[in-house]
């Protein structure tokens with residue numbers, strides 16, 4: 001297991017699902033982990049007690065508050081931007097405010113958090129966004145706005161990798177396919193449809209996504225930048 005002793009790590013959106021698995025992975029490797037949450041106070045407090053990580057409540061859609069939290073953690077070694085929401089449905093009837101809030105959380109927040117972290121990031125730092133294979137492929141109706149957000153992450157990753165590369169800072173997206181979580185339960189109504197698009201016909205476990213995240217964040221990830229690391233059981237193949 002890659003060791004993160006002495007490393008300062010901030011995970012945005014760490015109370016549940018993939019984010020919680022990432023918090024556990026870094027904490028188990030002795031990183032100094034802080035994570036944010038918005039609505040799941042009980043889950044966040046339980047995870048903090050379990051792992052020794054620090055939990056901070058901040059809504060990623062609140063730009064100034066988010067920037068203050070990122071700045072307040074001091075020089076980071078690793079920033080993982082996991083917080084994300086999914087709004088699906090007929091675009092002709094979807095609530096435009098809900099769509100805009102998703103864009104705030106999935107697009108605006110990653111950009112501002114990444115830039116703020118880079119202002120004072122340690123050399124060879126790591127900025128990792130949890131994107132989605134839906135940035136590459138959207139094989140069903142009703143998720144155009146979500147796909148928009150995950151494709152936008154790709155453009156940001158490409159550009160910021162070039163902006164910060166001279167300091168050894170890498171910027172990448174991890175792109176999960178269907179992954180068991182509250183957002184996309186393995187036993188949910190869309191599961192078998194999703195599996196029909198996959199070579200390995202199951203949801204990923206959040207721990208599998210966390211392990212890939214740790215690899216990209218570790219010393220062996222030094223030459224991985226501006227890239228999209230897809231972990232989707234062949235969903236996008």
Ligand code: NDP
Nearest residue numbers: 013015016017018037038039040060084179181182183184
């Ligand atoms: P969950 O809904 O299970 O968990 C989402 C996490 O993000 C929670 O910890 C939640 O915290 C946090 N979060 C959401 N909105 C905010 C906000 N405004 N401010 C701060 N934190 C927030 O989702 P997943 O674990 O499934 O997804 C995590 C990421 O992975 C997302 O970016 C998602 O798009 C991406 N992804 C997921 C896939 C899947 O199949 N599960 C597939 C591809 C990508 P709280 O509850 O405290 O608000």
